[in-house]
Amino acid sequence: MGTDWSLHAVAPPAGTREGVQAALDRVVAQMSQWESKSDLARFNRAPPGEWQAIPAEFAEVLAAGVDIGHRSAGAFSLTLGELSEAWGFGAAGPVDAIPETAAPQSGLEFEPAVRRIRRGDGALLDLSGIAKGYGVDLAAEWLLANGVRHFLLEVGGExxxxxxxxxxxxxxxxxxxxxxxxxxxxxxxxxxxxxxxxxxxxxxxxxxxxxxxxxxxxxxxxxxxxxxxxxxxxxxxxxxxxxxxxxxxxxxxxxxxxxxxxxxxxxxxxxxxxxxxxxxxxxxxx
Incomplete structure (x- = not known):
């Protein structure tokens, strides 16, 4: 995620650091646009119109993002990957000129019941507006499941x-x-x-x-x-x-x-x- 994390916890058991790191690593492995082997990167490279199966955590983030996008009347979108790349905020790195970009026209189809997605032409996923928060939740749920009831967890300011x-x-x-x-x-x-x-x-x-x-x-x-x-x-x-x-x-x-x-x-x-x-x-x- 390009950042660090910190944890203050009361009576954490052995293996807590590794458990939190594993949860965050799972988010990166699934949802990073900078990791070429991530599920998101593979999806963005796949041909438009081709259904792709996704892991449960990935599907949870998509469901939350789709919900916020609907309730905000389009102010939030999961398919801004082409824009972030064009403006130098993606895996390709910085740019030195202002690009000509427009609102993405092609959308994303998501079937949560069977956890699969497919994209239209030009629709590239970018989960940077929500995935870090999910990483906090995933790590927090690991802590709670392992008996850590009192803690403050921070990941890159969230x-x-x-x-x-x-x-x-x-x-x-x-x-x-x-x-x-x-x-x-x-x-x-x-x-x-x-x-x-x-x-x-x-x-x-x-x-x-x-x-x-x-x-x-x-x-x-x-x-x-x-x-x-x-x-x-x-x-x-x-x-x-x-x-x-x-x-x-x-x-x-x-x-x-x-x-x-x-x-x-x-x-x-x-x-x-x-x-x-x-x-x-x-x-x-x-």
């Missing part, structure tokens, strides 16, 4: 906290804010809760003095230009927090908060020098 610390306090974490942001970030208690943040300051492309976001609007096929610096979502599932943070980033502050309210999501959007919070986020302050 977090999940279960239970409490040895001193009886919840797992307090500071919400990441963009560099030079004028306000202070929130401190939240992750007690059986996950947090995911999407920001334009983490990755981007600079060409001729212009910065382009690594987040694409699936409806236009272009990097977003809506003033959003970061979006943080709190959710029981880190998978859903990650995917929704991506979708709300694309929608922008006003539409993003409106959808977060409709979906009863706890979300904080930093945009245009202001902080915008959903009703569910505000309710957590009481």
């Amino acid at each position: 977090l999940r906290g279960e239970g409490i610390r040895p001193d009886g306090q919840p797992w307090w974490v500071d919400v990441e804010v963009p560099p030079s942001w004028p306000g202070a970030g929130w401190r939240v208690a992750l007690h059986d809760l996950s947090a995911a943040t999407s920001g334009d300051y983490r990755r981007g492309l600079d060409i001729d003095g212009q910065h382009y976001s690594h987040s694409f609007d699936p409806r236009t096929g272009r990097p977003i230009v809506n003033g959003v610096r970061s979006v943080t979502v709190l959710h029981r599932s880190c998978t859903m927090a990650d995917g929704w943070a991506t979708a709300l980033t694309v929608l922008g502050a006003e539409a993003g908060v409106a959808l977060a309210d409709e979906q009863e999501l706890a979300a904080c959007i930093l945009a245009n020098g202001r902080e915008h919070v959903s009703r569910a986020w505000a309710a957590m302050l009481d």
Whole structure:
């Protein structure tokens, strides 16, 4: 995933480090667009229209992504692989000129009951907007299944906290804010809760003095230009927090908060020098 992970756990058994690493390795082996032997990479190389069987974990991520895409009216998409490659964020590496791209026209067919998928022309999978959150959940479920009830797990800035610390306090974490942001970030208690943040300051492309976001609007096929610096979502599932943070980033502050309210999501959007919070986020302050 191009990042690292950390774990604070109460009384972890022998083999915990290896168990967490194995869960994350499974996500990489299935869903990485940078690993040429991954299930995702093989799917993207397969001929359009050809059905491909996928593992159970891969299918779980697709189901979550399809759901978020439907509920966000297309602000989230799993088939942005061609765009991310063209703009230098994929396996091919950086580019030195602005590419001409448009919204992807060909879609993805997914049959969850039998765990198989096929793509149309030009539809390449890119799960970077949701798979890291799923990696947190998969590793967290391994910990719970192996008797670790109290822990804070972090993978590349996405977090999940279960239970409490040895001193009886919840797992307090500071919400990441963009560099030079004028306000202070929130401190939240992750007690059986996950947090995911999407920001334009983490990755981007600079060409001729212009910065382009690594987040694409699936409806236009272009990097977003809506003033959003970061979006943080709190959710029981880190998978859903990650995917929704991506979708709300694309929608922008006003539409993003409106959808977060409709979906009863706890979300904080930093945009245009202001902080915008959903009703569910505000309710957590009481």
